[in-house]
Amino acid sequence: MQTVKAAVCREFGAPLTIEEIQLDAPGIGQVEVTLDAVAICHSDISFAEGAWGGHLPAVYGHEAAGVITATGTAAGGFQIGDTVVVTLIRACGSCPNCAGGKPTICESPADNVQGPIRTKDGTPLMQAMACGAFAEKVVVHHSQIVRIPDTLSREVACLLSCGVITGVGAAINAAGLRPGQDAVVIGAGGVGLNAIQGARIAGARRIVAVDMTQEKLDIAKSFGATHGVLASAPKPWRAAQKALGGRGADAVLVTVGAIPAYDDAPKYLGWGGKVVMIGMPHAEGMATYNPMGMSYQGQGLIGSKMGDTVIQRDIPWMVDLYEQGRLKLDELISGRWRFDQINEAIADTKTGSAKRNVIVF
Ligand SMILES: [Zn+2]
Ligand SMILES: [Zn+2]
Structure with missing residues (x-):
């Protein structure tokens, strides 16, 4: 267990508060990713406004990229030092939909309340969308991540985890x-x-x-x-x-x-x-x-x-098309913000801008 900074939602519609939270070490099948960038999605805003209900307190954020800094056992072959995109697509791999090539509609949803994060006093925190990526680090299942070239800008890479693939x-x-x-x-x-x-x-x-x-x-x-x-x-x-x-x-x-x-x-x-x-x-x-x-x-x-995406199949070819100049990613970023500016970045996203605001850690 360690302590990391996260933007916590304690009340729907209220600004997020940056707090120290407890993060478990990665368990079986999990990895710890130290984040370099996370984009703000309208889904984060809908959740934070209470549009879809859910447990509070919670940590939102689900479009992230960073580097693996710890692995649990059976972590899908991922290793410390791998640069990865973190997505909300957590797949069991063995239900009929996963086995049929549709991991975005996995029938075994994660328990996001009894996940790896808690408040500093030990209260369960919802790891929203199995990510909770408005935080310095996340612990996620290896099915949610895809290795990317470490030369790829993380600010650009994080966009691949939701809006682009969708x-x-x-x-x-x-x-x-x-x-x-x-x-x-x-x-x-x-x-x-x-x-x-x-x-x-x-x-x-x-x-x-x-x-x-x-x-x-x-x-x-x-x-x-x-x-x-x-x-x-x-x-x-x-x-x-x-x-x-x-x-x-x-x-x-x-x-x-x-x-x-x-x-x-x-x-x-x-x-x-x-x-x-x-x-x-x-x-x-x-x-x-x-x-x-x-x-x-x-x-x-x-x-x-999520665009019926199979992340391990689709994200690598999208990275390739980006590097060839055939997929636009840089043009999707409207602003870059520090983590302590997250509420301003959210407010800016709410103004209806077509593009993504990215928090850079
Ligand atoms: Zn999203
Ligand atoms: Zn499944």
Whole structure:
């Protein structure tokens, strides 16, 4: 057991407090990672605001990169000194979904309350999303980490652990886009820009970005969108259909949490197309759609968690594409902050910026 600094949430909606917390040594299958960078995700903010409930006190943060500084037994071949990305995708490896190649929907969830962290007086702390990475160090299961080149900037690498794999993976793994197909991406925020570059990497013919502001549509084009449609336009799916040469999309990727986007998403579809739901609305959100049109036109509606990513398979090729200049990562960072500025960084993220704020330790 050791003491490390962490940003603790003691009350939903209140600022995080930087405290000394107790961190267990890594146990069976676990590693300790000393973090160099952690990005702030909208999921961290939703949790900290109480949108999804959960135990308090808690430590959020789940998009991290750093270096392994201790290992438990059976740590998956990882060694002290390895540079790694830390993700929230903890997989048992043996449930039907893990065994079937879908570790993002592992059926054996971690117990995040009886995890490796406690407050200084010994009260259980929730290690949110099996990471608790708003901290100097984390102890996580080896299934959650991927080795990366130690020459790769950690500020860039941490982005790979959530927003990038979710967006790129949704286009490639979940939507299964093939060269020549058409995509609509609703929302050009952090995940949306990655869904756009995923569609580009997949070889999509046309990629229509839909967002509320022209500024975001312009950024979307720099990530590979061929067309932009303002969501505020009346019946924006008509403008999207026009951009696609008069047909509906093969895939509509919904990357936002706003319910109207879910209500409207099937309207952008062409025959045989599918909606991929990626965003995380608040827990009570409800959407409606017309099932008759979907069965008649052979359409589908699926959810995708974390881009259906298999981290050991997908993160290494994304690193390679980044190093070749074919995957944009630097452009996703809007600001760098010190750990003691975390509440300011969170406040800045809440202003709706499309990109990521990164805490650098
Ligand atoms: Zn995230
Ligand atoms: Zn599993």
